[in-house]
């Protein structure tokens with residue numbers, strides 16, 4: 267099965283607010299963009315992915331991610347993450363997309379093969395999801411062709427996605443797909459897994475600023 271991935275991204279100036287004790291206002295937007303660039307690069311390199319559609323209103327991120335090969339859908343509802351995903355899912359389905367998955371933009375250690383493994387498991391179910399490394403959230407939510415995505419991201423989304431009937435995926439280790447970065451500790455965990463080039467450069471700038 268070939269997938270269309272929806273990658274939602276907040277305006278960079280507001281993104282990753284929980285990283286404010288790790289990266290100040292001058293560095294945090296660049297860090298959020300770097301996470302998204304590494305996420306999109308790995309997604310585009312995944313053999314199971316047909317296309318990557320970034321859902322954002324951020325002009326700089328839209329330009330940079332389009333240059334990598336992603337399509338961009340504006341966050342027209344401007345009513346939060348789930349509304350943005352619902353809107354983008356309708357748009358891409360109207361243009362003929364089949365299997366869909368929402369994938370967070372904060373997965374800087376993402377490995378194409380691990381993403382392929384998670385999507386391969388997801389292909390067996392109408393709707394499925396992958397829990398994040400912390401165990402309470404969700405990094406990926408999938409919908410087979412002809413099934414609505416029905417995103418329920420946010421606090422305790424693992425429980426909410428399960429309660430909605432989505433099947434929890436338990437693939438062989440896919441740590442890089444689960445390791446979202448919300449906090450400084452998450453960033454250290456992602457760096458230990460091995461991040462993409464954009465995040466490596468942004469993390470080096472963080473270290474320089476600390477000295």
Ligand SMILES: Nc1nc2c(ncn2[C@@H]2O[C@H](COP(=O)(O)OP(=O)(O)OP(=O)(O)O)[C@@H](O)[C@H]2O)c(=O)[nH]1
Pocket residue numbers: 273274275276280281282283284285321322323341344345346347350370371372446448
């Ligand atoms: N398009 C769009 N994306 C969103 C919105 N809210 C969150 N996202 C994205 O959804 C994904 C998961 O969100 P979070 O992990 O909470 O990221 P965040 O909102 O930047 O982080 P915090 O500010 O710390 O809550 C990230 O890729 C965000 O950029 C929204 O309102 N619109």
Ligand SMILES: C=C(OP(=O)(O)O)C(=O)O
Pocket residue numbers: 347398402403404405418419420421422423424446448
């Ligand atoms: C929006 C989510 O991400 P986070 O927990 O990283 O805020 C979620 O897990 O549903």
